[in-house]
Amino acid sequence: MAFESLTEKLQRVFRDLRGKGKLSEADTKAALKEVRMALLEADVNFKVVKQFVKSIEERAVGAEVLESLTPGQQVVKIVNEELIKLMGSETTEIKMAQDRDITVILMAGLQGAGKTTTAAKLAGKLKAKGHRPLLAACDVYRPAAIEQLRVNGEKVGVPVFSMGSGVDPVNIARAAFEKARQDHNDILIVDTAGRLQIDEQMMEELGRIKEALRADWTLLTVDAMTGQEAVNVAKTFEDKVGVDGVIVTKLDGDTRGGAALSIKAVTGKPILFVGMGEKLSDLEQFYPDRMASRILGMGDILSLIEKAQAEVDEAEARRMSEKLKKAEFDFNDFLDQMKQVKKLGGIAGIMAMMPTAGASMPEIDESHMGRVEAMILSMSKEERANPSILNPSRKNRIARGAGVDINEVNRMVKQFEQMRKMMKQLPGMMKSKNRGGRGG
Numbered sequence: 223m224a225f226e227s228l229t230e231k232l233q234r235v236f237r238d239l240r241g242k243g244k245l246s247e248a249d250t251k252a253a254l255k256e257v258r259m260a261l262l263e264a265d266v267n268f269k270v271v272k273q274f275v276k277s278i279e280e281r282a283v284g285a286e287v288l289e290s291l292t293p294g295q296q297v298v299k300i301v302n303e304e305l306i307k308l309m310g311s312e313t314t315e316i317k318m319a320q321d322r323d324i325t326v327i328l329m330a331g332l333q334g335a336g337k338t339t340t341a342a343k344l345a346g347k348l349k350a351k352g353h354r355p356l357l358a359a360c361d362v363y364r365p366a367a368i369e370q371l372r373v374n375g376e377k378v379g380v381p382v383f384s385m386g387s388g389v390d391p392v393n394i395a396r397a398a399f400e401k402a403r404q405d406h407n408d409i410l411i412v413d414t415a416g417r418l419q420i421d422e423q424m425m426e427e428l429g430r431i432k433e434a435l436r437a438d439w440t441l442l443t444v445d446a447m448t449g450q451e452a453v454n455v456a457k458t459f460e461d462k463v464g465v466d467g468v469i470v471t472k473l474d475g476d477t478r479g480g481a482a483l484s485i486k487a488v489t490g491k492p493i494l495f496v497g498m499g500e501k502l503s504d505l506e507q508f509y510p511d512r513m514a515s516r517i518l519g520m521g522d523i524l525s526l527i528e529k530a531q532a533e534v535d536e537a538e539a540r541r542m543s544e545k546l547k548k549a550e551f552d553f554n555d556f557l558d559q560m561k562q563v564k565k566l567g568g569i570a571g572i573m574a575m576m577p578t579a580g581a582s583m584p585e586i587d588e589s590h591m592g593r594v595e596a597m598i599l600s601m602s603k604e605e606r607a608n609p610s611i612l613n614p615s616r617k618n619r620i621a622r623g624a625g626v627d628i629n630e631v632n633r634m635v636k637q638f639e640q641m642r643k644m645m646k647q648l649p650g651m652m653k654s655k656n657r658g659g660r661g662g
């Protein structure tokens with residue numbers, strides 16, 4: 223997960239400051255040195271780091287003292303605000319063209335950056351918002367790209383226009399626009415050629431397609447895992463053809479996050495979306511404030527809620543919550559819950575969005591979850607609905623079915639019962655907590 227070690231290091235800095243009643247200049251300097259190191263280790267562009275630390279220093283040492291905050295909190299607040307600023311402050315949304323019925327989005331990027339996948343992800347996202355996109359396959363150099371776009375387009379339910387690989391991409395793009403007009407599509411997403419490295423011909427061709435279609439948005443896809451190289455690529459594309467925004471892919475696999483933190487500052491262009499996985503639903507709108515919050519370990523509950531709303535059936539969630547209250551929760555429900563968790567990216571995916579400030583991350587063992595699932599699947603319908611009938615011989619059979627030790631079945635059933643008991647008490651606990659006045 224992106225920013226893992228940056229988050230950890232920043233939290234250590236803040237923890238050290240937290241206890242202090244007053245910050246001396248030396249304290250601040252020492253803390254800033256740590257922040258600087260943490261950012262450099264996260265592979266943030268060194269000029270960006272320098273400017274960033276300077277801004278924080280000016281503000282931290284300056285007169286800005288708020289009564290309500292301790293000096294340590296004050297620094298966290300400033301770092302948070304500066305991080306948001308660094309990533310562009312505002313969220314950039316794709317606005318529709320005003321002067322014609324079709325908005326043209328050009329997808330640019332180096333081969334392997336995730337451009338073709340992202341084109342389909344974006345098409346799916348826009349479709350879900352009520353648009354009628356058409357995808358156009360103009361990457362005629364990578365043989366598999368056209369087929370890949372067709373397959374992914376089908377998965378997200380968006381039509382794909384292609385003319386094979388023997389036609390000039392500019393002509394394909396023009397024909398795709400015509401097709402979009404005929405079919406009343408309101409968005410045309412054009413997948414252009416990627417090369418292993420930047421070359422003149424690619425830039426020139428991209429420029430020609432951009433001009434021929436009067437592209438409204440030229441979006442550059444870069445791979446987060448390439449770090450500063452991604453930033454250099456973005457700078458070059460911006461200089462040579464001009465881009466309107468950047469999509470940073472594979473943030474899920476990038477533990478450092480330097481590209482996401484440097485792109486806006488270096489290129490002046492905002493990040494619009496981030497790719498968080500290989501699934502076609504793993505494209506997220508980029509919110510500088512939420513990302514800053516994630517980096518600082520304050521969690522990104524808003525994104526988690528949005529994801530849950532998109533992926534989880536609400537009626538089902540309500541039904542479940544009723545069951546929980548009445549303690550009717552059985553193994554069937556447990557299994558359903560595990561499925562919902564999987565949809566949200568597994569426990570690790572959920573934890574990544576949860577606030578971790580001050581708390582250490584619990585050890586989560588997804589393979590254990592897999593075994594729990596296997597045990598429940600080895601139960602009969604009746605056993606799942608009525609766990610109290612689980613006697614030793616039944617447990618033995620379940621253990622054999624799931625390929626685990628009987629002790630593990632015993633443990634799991636015991637934990638399940640404890641959980642059920644706890645849930646029964648939960649409504650009462652919540653009430654007394656609220657009565658306590660100050661809340662959580």
Ligand code: GDP
Pocket residue numbers: 331332333334335336337338339340367370416471472473474475496497498499500504
């Ligand atoms: P292109 O050459 O730029 O068109 O790249 P592709 O779309 O073929 O993607 C290259 C690889 O990156 C594929 O295996 C994709 O599944 C993968 N990929 C794309 N975006 C993401 C992402 O956000 N996260 C992860 N983990 N993989 C991604």
